[in-house]
Every structure is written in C-alpha cells, then in structure tokens.
Amino acid sequence: MNIIGLYNYWIVVVLMAIGFFIVIAHENLIKKLIGLSIFQTAVFFLYISMGKVVGGTAPILDDKWHLYSNPLPHVLILTAIVVGISTTAVGLALVVRIQEAYGSIEEHEIQTLNAQDQIECQLEAYGFMKNNAFSVKSLDE
C-alpha cells in the first residue's frame, strides 16, 4: 500500500481524530463546538480530495482545458459547508442562552447546577410521599 501517496487521507484521519478528541475531552462548550467544526471540516477534505482528478483543473468550462476535477463532490460539499455553518450558528446561539441561564459555559459547572435542580425535585417528591403515607396510615387506624 502506498502510504505516502494517500497522504491526503491521513490528514483527514488526523484532523478527524483531533476534532473528535476536542469534542469529548474539553469542558468548555465553545471549544467543543470548535472541535465539532474541525471534525466536519475533515469530512469536507475527504470529499474534495476524492473528487480530484490527477492533472485536472477546477471544473469551470473553458476551451483551454479538457481535464477537470469531478464537480459533484464540490457541489455536495458546498451544501455540507452550509449545513456545518448553520450547525455552528445554532450551537453558538445555544451557548449564549446557556451562559444567560447558568452563568457559565463550563460543562461540569452546568452539570452541578442541573443535578441541584434534579435533587430539589426529588426532595420535594419524597417529602410529599412521606407526608402522604403518614396521612393515609392515620386514616387507616
């Protein structure tokens, strides 16, 4: 196998791994989004490089050239870029709202706050259940 000849795919794999790692490992919600973007960009590279025809030029019709790269992956990736941008936009909007609501964009702090919300609900419920159980029992007797 020609490892060097497939270097573009190696770059794709490395970029993908970096992006994925950032998404998993980082606490900061913005950094996670950056990781996600890198992850997506890696896929763009994958598409573009597979559309490359050796010796071909950009797929713009002109009399001077006869060999073009495959235009379809370019088109597809234009779409994918749009999708990627919108994902990042929605993600960033969410992070802004999270900052407003929690006062933080660090994951562990948000998780702590969420856990507190959860515990409050449960405490209320169990307290209610307890009271309820007693009242019913007293009715029984």
Added chain:
Amino acid sequence: MITHYPVLQVIIPLIGAPLCLLFPVPRLAGLFALLVSSLAFLVSCGLLQQVMVHGTLVYALGGWAAPWGIEYRIDYLNSYLLLLVSSMSTVVLIAAQSSIRRELPQNRQTYFYTAYLLCLTGLLGILATGDAFNVFVFLEISSLSSYTLIALGTDRRALTASYQYLIMGTIGATFIIIGVGLMYMMTGTLNMNDLAERLPEVNHSRTVLSAFGFFIVGVCLKLALFPLHLWLPNAYAFAPSIATAFLAATATKVAVYVLIRYVFTVFGIEYVESVLPLQEIFLVLGLVGIFAASVSAIYQLNIKRLFAYSSVAQIGYMILGLAIGTQLGLAATLLHMFNHALMKGALFLAIGSVVYRINSSQLNHMAGLGRKMPWTMAAIVIGGLSLVGVPLTVGFVSKWYLVLALLEKGWWLVTVLVLISSLLALIYVWRIIEWVYFTPARIHLSEVREAPLSQLVPVWILVIANIYFGLDTSLTVGVSKLAAQSLFGLFGAAP
C-alpha cells in the same frame, strides 16, 4: 398535479415554514401551520393510494433524469411512513394551538411553528428521497430545527439537553456523510437504486465496509439505539410538550426507516450479514436496551422523562425485529413503528394537557388528578395499556407479530425475554396509575379543570386510533407485510 405529489409532499411544508414568519399574530401562524400540515397529509393520502394502485412512483426532481438529478422514489415502505408522519404532525398541531400559547412566550411562538414545519419538511424529505446525499441534507434540516424546538422549552435544562443533542446529532450526521462519501468514491453514484446495483461489484473492498460501518453508527446515534441514546431522555423531558409529542411520534421512526432503507435496499441484507454479525449485534443491543431503558423508566419521577426512556426501550423492540432478519420480523418492526407512533403521540399529547393545566410534569404533582381531568387521564391509561400490550390495543398487535416472528425463527429464550420486558412496562405504567388515581390530591389542585376541547380532541383521536388499529389491522398489517415483502423481494432490482 397528481404526478407532482412526491415533490409537493416536501415542498409544501418547506415553503410554508418561512411564510409562517410573515404572520403578525402567532395565533394565525399556528393556524397556517396546521393548514400546511393538513395539505401535506392529504398529499400523503394521495401518494399511498397511488402506490397501492400503480406500485412504486418515481419522480425526477427538476426534470433531471436519475443519475444526474435527484430522484424521489415512493414505494410501499415510505408512502406508509409519509402518511404516518404527516398525520401525526397534523394531529399534534391541532393540540399545539392552545398548548403553545401557554408554554411559550408570545414573541417565540411564531418561531416555534416555523421550526416545526422545517422539521416536518426534513422528516418528509428523508422519507421521500431516493438520493443518498439528499438524505443527509434533510436529516440536517430536521435535526437543526429539532434542536431549536427542544431549546424552546421553559426549563433551563432544555438548553443543555438541546446542546447535548446537537453535539451527538452532528457527530451522527457527519458519520453518515462519511459513509455516503465513501460509497460515492467506490461507485460514482448517489442514487440509492444505482448504489444498490453497483455496490455488489465492489463490496469486497474495505472502503465499502468502512462506509457501511460509519453509516450504521451514524444512524444508530440518530435513532437513539442503546447505548447511543443518552441525548434522548433529557431532550424529550425538557422540550415543549408539543415538540416532544411530535418528535417522539415521528423522528426516531424516520431514523429507523433510514436504517431499514440502507440495510435492505442499498447494501442488501445478504451483504450486511456476510460482513458483520449485525443480527447478533442488534439482538444484544436491542435486548439490553429494552431492559436497561425500561428499568430506568421505572425510577423516573418526571413523566415525560419516564416515557422518553420507554421510547428508548421501544426502539429496542424495533431493532429486535430487524435482528430477526426474516420477512415477518421486518413486518413486525414496521408495524411497531406505526403503532408506537400512535401510542407515544397519544401519551405525550395527554401529558401536554397535564402540563397545560398544572404546569408540571412531575408524578407527585399529578397525584389525584384522575378525578380532576378524567378524560386526559383515561387517555394516559389507555395509551399506557397499549404500551404494555394489552389486547384490543395496537400494542398487542405489535407484540403478537414480534413474538410470532421470534417463534418462527426459533428464538424461544428471546421470546420469553420480550414478554418479561413488557411486564417492566406494566410496572412503570402502573406507577402512574397509582399516583393519579389512588393517591389523594394536593390542596392546590382544587382549581384544576379538564383540558380544553382543542387538546382533548386530538388526544382522543389518537387514543381511538390506538383501539381502532388494535381491532382492524388490515391497513397496518397489510401495508407492513407488503413493504417487508418488497424489501426482501426487490432488493437491488430496478423498478
């Protein structure tokens, strides 16, 4: 006009979504969304009828023939699901009018309807298209709009749930395009039918294998197969009730459809079985998912979260049907997709009415509600019984066919496990019933009234559908079996 139905199915809500924004009053936007969704529903009825008469419909988008242009291809399988999605969306929108007015602030209501219609567009598009890349585009349309829908929930935890879903969903979608890209690399086509024809020629290559691997993992993330389900419970629990009802009834089903379409039509079941022990993987994940999620559901205090876990468990049943790998098993899966949509639609809409009245979805706040909201609670009871699989409900029909398929395969042990798991469903449904009917009400509940008619009607439409399709199974079972037959019979073949 009729020949354009396949594209109208998708275009109508797509155009409707931005038009919603033009309405100055949210109330009008809501009514307009309802109108758009009803039109989509009518179109899907027409499509199903056409497919029943003429067989598969092929529509070339923009007049560009198949290998160059995007092709919409409607057969038994997707016309049946188109009908399901558009009908559920319409019913949910009826209830949405009053519920959204209560749950969302005035200035966000219009956006809700826009996002809702976009989500509908995405789901319908995934179902209608016959183009591999187009699936990804529509998947992202539906996903992005559902992140928005979820983030509109009032609890601040809705935001983190939505963010989590965004991260996992985007990773899933990116995996899917990697898979599509690798397939394109090997075959030079994106049309599903062409892919099905050309993939066998190259299916020894590692590229196709990795394409398949990426694709399956990506889709399983989207359909929340255990253990990739982590985003789902929170997303369903904190989204606005209407969004939960819509997503629970349709979104995961559409993801299951994508899985079925690729495993059976594009890759072909023979290839799938030869390269991966997919049956075993699905069997194990399905069963573990059913048990783990059902047990988690038992311990939930929030009823939305409870039914969200139950949804994860129900997806396990669908995957189990696929794992059987026979025609009957596939039919059972398709049947359960339809039936589960009816159950969860009814349940989450009824919960929406509860939230509408008591502004909480916690079980302890629902104590004694059986007397205050008898119709809504009766709907929850019937929906819950359907979930358990009590006779005369759709759940029983699903269970019957799943067990029959398992017996046909000779998997006795799995059969027993499936039956045991439905008892877990019984436990969590009964917890609700005990809270609602046999626990004294709290004092402040005294002013609570029955839900408004505009919510009761859609809830009861779905409840009655639960019972009707439990009695008359000719439509659901008939179409499921036809679809399963065609998926097994016509795999890879030209129209």
Added chain:
Amino acid sequence: MNLAPEQMLLSAILIPALAVFGIILTGRWANIRELVSIMAGLILINLVTGLYQIVADGGLIAYQGPELFSGLTIAFAIEPLGMLFALVAGYLWLVTTVYSIGYMRGHKEEKQTRFFACFAVAISSVMGIAFSANLLTLFIFYEILTLSTYPLVTHSGTIKAKLGGRVYLGVLLTTSILFLLLAIIGTWFVTGSLDFRDGGLFDSSTLGAAAVLLPLYIFGIGKAAIMPFHRWLPAAMVAPTPVSALLHAVAVVKAGVFSVLKICVYVFGLDTLRQLPTTDYLLYLAAVTVLLASIVAMRQDNLKARLAYSTVSQLSYITIGALLATSAGVVGGAMHIAMHAFGKITLFFCAGAIMVAAHKTEISQMRGLGRQMPITMIAFFIGSLSIIGLPPTGGTWGKWFLMIGALDAGQGVIMAVLMISSLLNIAYLLPIPIRAFYPNDDVERPTGIKEAPLPSLVALSVTAAGCIVLFFFTGPLYELALAILS
C-alpha cells in the same frame, strides 16, 4: 323479546357493558343507579335462560366478529360448558348486586358509582370468556376482566389496598402475559389454529409441543390459582366483601378454572391430554395445592382470609377434574364450578353481613354470634356443608363425580387427597357456625347486634337455598356437563 339467537348471545355480552354507561350517567342519583344495575341483571338472566333453552334443545349459536389478524377473528360460540358458566355468573350477578346495595350503603362506602360500573364491566367480560369461540377471544376478555377488577380490589384506596392491588395485578398479568400469551402464540404457531374444537387441535405429530404448552397454559391461567401462583387471591382480600364474593366465587376464579377446563377439553382434547407426559406432574401439583391451601386455611383467624385459602384449595379440585382427562372428571369439574360458586358466595355474603352488622372480621370474635344473627349463621352452616360436600347440598355432586373420575383414571392418590381435603374442610369451616351457636359458657356473649340490612339478608338466604335446591334438582346441570363431551 324476540331476538335471534346470535343477537341474544351478543346482547348477553353487551347488556352489562351498556349498563356501565347507564350507571355512570345516573351516578348522581343512587336509587336510579341501583335500578339500572338490577334491570341489567334481570335482562341478563332472561337472556341467559333463553340461550340455555336453545342450547338444551340442541341448537348451535355462533357469531363471527371482526378479523383481528389474518385468520384470527373475535368469535363467539356457545357450547355446554360455557353455557353452564354463563348461567352461574348471570344468576349470581343479580344476587351479588342486590347484596352489594345493602352492603355498600350499610358500610357508607365512597365512590360507589365506580364500584358498580367496574362490576358491570367484569360481568360483561365474564360473559365474553364464557362464550368465546377461540383462544384469542378468551385471552382478550380474560385480560379485560383482570383490569376491570383491579379498581374493585383497591377500592378503599388505602396503602394496604394499593399493595394488595399490586400483588393482584402483578400475579395475574405476569402469568397471563408471560405464560398464557406465549402458550397461545405457540399454539397458533404449531397448529395454525386457535379455535376451540372437539377433540383438540394437536395431532400425533405435535404432541411434543403440546406437552410443553400444557404447563404454560396451566400456570398462565393465574386465575385458577394453582400454587405457586395463588398469592393474588388472599392479597385481593382487601377488597370490599361483595367484591370478594364476586372475585372468589363467581367471576375471576371461575373464569380461571373455566378456562382451564375449556382449554383441556377443546384445545388439547382428553385423548391427547392422557398421552402427555406433563399431565401427571401438573395433576400432582394441583393435589398438593388442594392440601397445602387447606392447611393454610386452618391457620387463618381472619374469616375472609380463611375463605380465600379455602377457595385456592377448591379451585384445584376443578383443575384436577380437567387434568384427570376422564369424562367423569370433566363432569365433576364442571359441576363443581356451579356448586362451589353457590357455596362460597354464601359464605362470603355471611362474612360481609357479619362485618356490616357486628363489625367483626376475626373468627375468634364470632363466638356466640348465632343468637344475634341466626339467619346469617344458618346460611353459613349450609354454605359450609356445600363446600365440604355433604348432603343435602349441591356440593355433594361435584365431589362425587370427581371421585369417580379419579377412580376411572386409576389415580388412587388423588382419591385419597380428595378425601383428606374433605376432612380438612370440616375442620376449618364447621367450627365457625357451631361455636356461634354453642359458645363455651365462659365467653362473654355479644349484645346489641342485629342482622345485616335486608337486601344482604335476602341475597344470602337465596344463595343458601340455592345450595340445597341444587342437591335435589341437579338434572339440567348434569345434562349440560355431560353434553360437554358429546
């Protein structure tokens, strides 16, 4: 009324179901509501009697309902066994309704509308079970019966009632979903049919499957309360007494043993049943249930609990009758359904009457009660005789034929078990009325207690009289039971 036989069949199922709406609509006016219940009961008796006359003349009545799955319909047909069950349930519903009116008012219970509505749903599903023409229909109504009786069991809404309700529902639904449904789908898978057919569905090639399915059926029908799936029955004791009477004498338990009989006769067929290797084991398990439950019953001081364990034991008599796979066994089992129903409902009515009038639930408190409540105690005595199987009460005949059945099958052990059990019955039932009339002198006699309200008293007298009448006029019942096998 001039209805076609098929219409009569359907009305027998629908009339109680329609009564539910009547009861809910008239819930505000207690007297009208009760009138609706009683009217429905009268119409039902009328219908059941009419159906009986047609069946006795050899008429065939069947109704095909909608198709549920391809090849599987909801279908009804009347065969003698179902007719017998429907007769018993139809008559006793009216009596129980009359009794509950007295009881519920005497006890000032809440939520009476829900009570009477669920009661009617239960009877509707009992009729459905009795007339079902295939296993699917039977299963559907079996489950409805379980669900509709749950609110009756947890009627009081206390924690104790909720826990009892959990056990009740847990055991019944677990067994039915886990075993019965599996057995039914298995039968469909093996034989391709779920119809009740003379001679059964299995042939020599499917005997192996039948041997596996039989225990699934027997355990799956949790309502037959064979050990170790009997716990729900004592747990359901938290229910108001008329419910206990309905559950433990007429509707639920009898639906269980009726299903066992029906499945043994029409799904397996007696000839097949005799060849199965698993039949004997189940037979002995039933025998063990008879003895163990009787022994446990002796140790209970709570009257209703004692009666509940007595029921567990008596139900296994009928299961034994089915599993003996002899004609006399089936006849005995079928007759015992009717006889035990009358006997046990009398006992429960008495227990309820004592509770309403004297507020006593423990047997040890009931000494000397005979003076204050003579009618109740005499009825209790007659009911006890019927359960034990002594003349001149109907219970004699059921046991008589069961004994003959055991003899025919060459099961000496079962004969012995039946006899020992009769002795145990005497030991745990008869002391109650005897002590009531002849207490030891050192016991303080209760004072200031009167008989129960009139409706209750009438009801329990009627059923007690029924026990005696059934001894002398057994002919129609016997012929019906005999017709099961022809």
